[in-house]
Amino acid sequence: KAGVTQTPRYLIKTRGQQVTLSCSPISGHRSVSWYQQTPGQGLQFLFEYFSETQRNKGNFPGRFSGRQFSNSRSEMNVSTLELGDSALYLCASSLEAEGTGELFFGEGSRLTVL
């Protein structure tokens, strides 16, 4: 079974630009969560989607947004990029029916903002 796939793996943007990151969950997984990881702040929860609905949201500004499609694939968008948005963005999917909350992570998209 294929794992969680995130694209692109690496990208470089400049301040003020916007970026879209994609995540394809494990087949059959309907919940997708996004995290931002930086050396200073650690692992920060961005949002979680289930069946195309945002179910939970972290404490990030409105520049950070996401969506989920009917096939459970998810995208997150960051507009008006700032230097501080440089981070590893991790996507995780879970099989809601399992009930324990175990997450399966992708390898991440590393964003550098210049």
Add this chain to the structure above:
Amino acid sequence: GDSVTQMEGPVTLSEEAFLTINCTYTATGYPSLFWYVQYPGEGLQLLLKATKADDKGSNKGFEATYRKETTSFHLEKGSVQVSDSAVYFCALSDRAGGYQKVTFGTGTKLQVIP
């Protein structure tokens, strides 16, 4: 709300030393507990889990016991190897509002030297 507290790193050990990484939690319900590991340049992957009190999770020589009385889930390994160098995250999953919500600790970096 739920929270996870784990010991600050980095932790530096010599090969074959005994490892303990402390983790305590606060939760309103009856959470499942997890340890995730992140190797350099990769996403997080599940190391072990325990779903109820007194359960012991184990994998690759690592163990952790779900202690409800002390609200702890300390990670241990009897003899670490250089290949165990990674960042370790303690996490809990609690069912609130009808679905699982995951809370992570800040991560503990382990460096094992030959």
